[in-house]
Every structure is written in C-alpha cells, then in structure tokens.
Amino acid sequence: MNYNEELARLTESVIVLQRKMEYMLRDRGLQRDLEFEKKLNDLLNSFGCPLELLLEVVVARTDISAEIRSRLADIVNLDFEVLSAPEMEAVALTSTDEPDTRPAGENALEWKEKFGHRSLESWFQ
Incomplete structure (x- = not known):
C-alpha cells in the first residue's frame, strides 16, 4: 500500500x-x-458521596448475588474480589420485650467500621 x-x-x-x-x-x-x-454526579458529590464510592458499597454488599456484584465490578473496573454470600442458617426468632433495632448512632458506627467513610453517617442520625 x-x-x-x-x-x-x-x-x-x-x-x-x-x-x-x-x-x-x-x-x-x-x-x-x-x-x-x-x-x-453533581448531586452525589454535594452529599460527599461520589459515584465510585457508591458503587464500591454496592459491590461490597453480600445480600446481592455474587454474579451481579462481579459484573458490576467488571463494568466499573473495580479491583475487588467478589465472594459469594455466606449461607444463612435458619434461626428461630423469639419474641422479647426489647426491640431488635439499634440506635441510629450505632448504625453510623457500624457503617464507618464496615466502609470507612463518614460522609453518609448523617443519614443514620
């Protein structure tokens, strides 16, 4: 040529x-x-939660099927190992006088421990 x-x-x-x-x-x-x-993107950034962080949170959730999380991680190029959710054993629920829900502050602390990001902490308060 x-x-x-x-x-x-x-x-x-x-x-x-x-x-x-x-x-x-x-x-x-x-x-x-x-x-x-x-x-x-502007809305998420105004709340201090960029889209990339939100996608990381979704990929880290074990209640979503491993196939969906794996495909999402591939689409957004997350270097993330997707493990299948652990098998849940059936547990008999007993009724007690104490409510099973935790105070909002504890939810925020669990979020911080699990994901290490404080921007969504205010959502639990």
Missing part, C-alpha cells in the same frame, strides 16, 4: 468518525442521558 492509498483510507475514516460525532451531538436521547449523568 502506498502513501496516497493510506492517506485516502485515513481521510475516509476521519470523515466517517466526524459524521458519527455530528449524529451523536444531535441525538436527543444521548443528550438527556449525559445531562442526567452530570446532574446525578
């Missing part, structure tokens, strides 16, 4: 890419998706 043929092939590729770019810029669906993504 000589120089002129290579130049013609590259020029045609550039023209095709320019047409695709112009089409994407006119695509209203894509524009709405991009605007939504921008607004979502």
Whole structure:
C-alpha cells in the first residue's frame, strides 16, 4: 500500500468518525442521558458521596448475588474480589420485650467500621 492509498483510507475514516460525532451531538436521547449523568454526579458529590464510592458499597454488599456484584465490578473496573454470600442458617426468632433495632448512632458506627467513610453517617442520625 502506498502513501496516497493510506492517506485516502485515513481521510475516509476521519470523515466517517466526524459524521458519527455530528449524529451523536444531535441525538436527543444521548443528550438527556449525559445531562442526567452530570446532574446525578453533581448531586452525589454535594452529599460527599461520589459515584465510585457508591458503587464500591454496592459491590461490597453480600445480600446481592455474587454474579451481579462481579459484573458490576467488571463494568466499573473495580479491583475487588467478589465472594459469594455466606449461607444463612435458619434461626428461630423469639419474641422479647426489647426491640431488635439499634440506635441510629450505632448504625453510623457500624457503617464507618464496615466502609470507612463518614460522609453518609448523617443519614443514620
């Protein structure tokens, strides 16, 4: 292949890419998706919880199937080993006078211990 043929092939590729770019810029669906993504990222950042942290939390949850967590980790390029959830044994619940829920402060402490991030602590108070 000589120089002129290579130049013609590259020029045609550039023209095709320019047409695709112009089409994407006119695509209203894509524009709405991009605007939504921008607004979502701004909202999450205003709460001190970037999207990457939220995805890490979802991947770390054991109540979500290992297949879904593994696919999500692959999609967002998280270097995270997904383990299957431990098998839960059936436990007989006994009724007591004490409620089983913990105070909100303890929930926030558990969150901090589990995920090491304090930005969502206020959600539990």
